[in-house]
Amino acid sequence: MNNLKNIPSIDEMLKNERIKQLIEVYQRDFMVDVVRSATEELRRELFLKEEKIKKEKLMQAILVKVEHMVSRLAGGSLKEVINGTGVVLHTNLGRAPLGKGAIDYMVRMASSYNNLEFELEKGERGERYGHVEEVLTRLTGAEAALVVNNNAAAVLLGLNTLAREREVIVSRGQLVEIGGAFRIPEVMKLSGARLVEVGTTNKTYISDFAAAINAETALLFAAHTSNYKILGFTQEVPLEELVKLGQEKELPVMQDLGSGIFYDKDDWGLREEPAVKRCVAAGVDIVTFSGDKLLGGPQAGIIVGKKALVEAMKKNQLTRALRVDKLTIAALEGTLLEYLLGSPKKNIPVIEMLALSREELREKAERLLELLEMRTEGLSGIRQLKLVELEDMVGGGAYPTYKIPGFGVEIEFSQPGLEKAAKILRLGSPALLTRRQEDKMLLSVRTLLPGDEIKVADLIAGVVQEKGDI
Secondary structure, three states: OHHHHHOOOHHHHHOOHHHHHHHHHOOHHHHHHHHHHHHHHHHHHHOOOOOOOOHHHHHHHHHHHHHHHHHHHHOOOOOOEEEOOOEEEOHHHOOOOOOHHHHHHHHHHHOOOOOOOEEOOOOEEOOOOHHHHHHHHHHHOOOEEEEEOOHHHHHHHHHHHHHOOOEEEEEHHHOOEEEOOEEHHHHHHHHOOEEEEEOOOOEOOHHHHHHHOOOOEEEEEEEOOOOOOOOOOOEOOOHHHHHHHHHHOOOOEEEEEEOOEOOOOHHHOOOOOOEHHHHHHOOOOEEEEEOOOOOOOOOOEEEEEOHHHHHHHHHOOHHHHHEOOHHHHHHHHHHHHHHHOOOHHHHOHHHHHHHOOHHHHHHHHHHHHHHHHHHHOOOOOEEEEEEEEEEEEEEOOEOOOOOEEEEEEEEEEOOOOHHHHHHHHHOOOOEEEOEEEOOEEEEEOOOOOOOHHHHHHHHHHHHHOOOOOO
16 A cells, blocks of 8 residues: 555656657647556556555656557557468458558548549539449449448348348348357348248258248348358258249349459369359349458448349438448459459459469468578577468358468477467567467468568567577
8 A cells, every 4th residue: 555655646747757758749638648547557556566666666667658558549559460370361350451552542532532422524413332333243244233331231231121121031051140249130130121031050942932932021032151161961042043933933132142252263272152243143133242351352341233223222221321431432443443454363462362372382481481590590589490381261251161271480489488479479560460389380471461571580580589588
């Protein structure tokens, strides 16, 4: 309790030279609030401590907390992270990194006024969705397109527009949880549609759909189970059969792809994910998918399909609440143009990562190993560096059971030290996230962006340069 009496007052802290310097840079009210928060945090930490601590040391402790808080708050909480995990679409790390073309286009549109909702040729108000609609219809073969803020919103809008207060038939085996506890049944309930489950968890037939259709049926729904697999004694209704039934009964068919992909990926061995264009060609009336997964763009929910149905969604009042801003439209259009006019394999990071050959990955790993050996030579903190074969993952809810052959570098730190080394790297600038196998650190090269290898070598060297003491 004596320590609490020794805690400097707020006024005393504000007279400290370091605090005065910070007040010259930041608003005084902001700094007063930070000093008060740091002081209260220290007070809580000292409450149960019995050993006496001098006032000068307590002041220094407050200063450290103040500088940490200022750095965190004033510098922004989002930090650059180097992805050494080998998970291409890492949901916790922002999923798809944007390509340079999309970034440059977005920056230009963000730093000036633009024709977001203005028809320059006609000199009148325009529609924001038109900027991406034409390129989406050309890429998918659909009649019309609409973009909202994420795929859950796309599903919600589609169900609310096409089936509010009516029934939607879906296979019980496709009642997926999209992620973050967002579940198809809950989204359907929120949309106002009534869920009708047919079939069993592992087997559903077209006859199950046909038997459930009645006067209240508004929609046949299919969800691609991209984030899990049911193996063994299974049966799914082929998309073509569901479309045929919908046409016979004059009912629209809506399909939620989750990821959605445009690029021909057969040469990567990723054959299970249905391409958007194939689904449209099969006759599906509405297809929804994400912009920031296998497409490689910004977070967005993309809706493509029959013009009359998409136009009805545009007129839905929900669309206003779910609409995207100019930055998302610019980033998405910039990404889509790479598919239409550019080279997605070179200019969209996700596509480039997934398309890397075994030879390219090995060469990349060998370069990283060489850099690490050069930067850590003579430092005793690393016991061994070794080139290793790894199994990478697509991530983002796609291909849950599929492992992609990869390469990387295995690092064995002097013991003890792995946990502390991982924490130091995680808290570094930029942060570095890796994998772990037993007592060794694994760095996959598949998910390293251009220039990351040098940063990684510097970060690893920084961990062990103090006589190998980590």
